Amino acid sequence: MTGSTTGSTTGSALSGFLLDLDGTLVDSESLHRASYEAWFAHRGWELPDLAMFTGRRAEDVFAVEPGPWSGHDPVALAREVVPFVPDEPPTPVLGARDLLLGARATGVPLAIVTSAGPDWVERSLRAMALDLDSVDVVVTSRDVADGKPHPAGYALACERLHIDPAHALAAEDSPAGVRAARGAGVRRVVGVATTHLAARLEDAGATEVHDDLRPLLGLVARG
Template sequence: MTKAILWDLDGVLVDTAPFHFQAWRKLFRSVGKGFADADFRRTFGLRNDAILRDILGELTPAEVERLAQRKEELYRDKIEGRVTAIPGAVDLLRRLQQRGRRIAIVSSAPGENVRLVLRSLGLEGVFEVVVAEEDAPKGKPDPQGFLLAAEKLGVTAGECVVIEDAPGGVEAAKRAGMRCIGVTTSRPREALAGADLVVDSLEEGAVYSFLGI
């Protein structure tokens, strides 16, 4: 039986991709580097340190920390009061609560970003557990974040279903021994082929059937 649903944030609960792209582009422009749509699509969902090194090459830990902090400041400035939930996400959350399912967020984003998004959506306190970048430093596709969320919820991996929109997240879920729903909000279906169920929207009946709600 499914006891817990572990949600990714960006691309599953909210569509923040345009704001991330604008923040990254402004940051890289400030250091004389371009950042095209193709660069963003290729790196979206990775941790900040991985994206920075992908675009800029070798960096010291201090440089990574400084640039990552600046990027997140730019991002938070852009999303303040502008985020909306992905269609079907809030209704699904409410149904899960009504049916007594446990729910958590597992995101590669810094905790401050996650809290800002949840406040903006009026969803503070809805998620029992929040696992953010600083809680699971290995990042997806490593399963560390999902396993930590399951541990905090007091459930087994086999009792969890992950909702993801990125191949790295799907891989992390499967490596954790969890079932996974892939949502095509940011990637084509073929990129999410490793998921147990792939849907175009969280409003689809197949999602509710898969979760047993």
């Protein structure tokens, strides 16, 4: 564990889990990095700092960040990247499968809130020997007009789960994701330090930071 900051995973009753996917449930950074490296090489463009893509929809990055893609259709560019993702399963983050199974067994409402698309959600769940029935709600890049750090995805997940965001717990690996959850009114946002340093997650508003999801497993036992 990298340590805790202003909060903890104990306290008031938990209304639900709101879990990011990439970097939180699955360690997929190397796969996505490889896809961008191959795509930029294919395009003949200089490779930028790929950290700007972490936790965000590719089309949002292409739309607002300066780069060789300026002036191109951001949605079309994002679609171009998808075929370059290596045909390999992502690696589950420690504790991820047990957390999903525990939430399902104890009836804790559970949503995945991701900047990825539906196909990647299913692929990632298969990597954990799970399927879409393992979660109650999935909010993907296609469900909202504005991606992270905008809070729309988390707000929609809470609406679909019929839960109070103030009493939910969100887990995120990126500053953009942490800001999105906090912006939706989630008070307990756990940072998972797989892609970013703990300090960056804390600066974004994470109430505690861990190396993986195992410290959260006790919560599903309490429900």
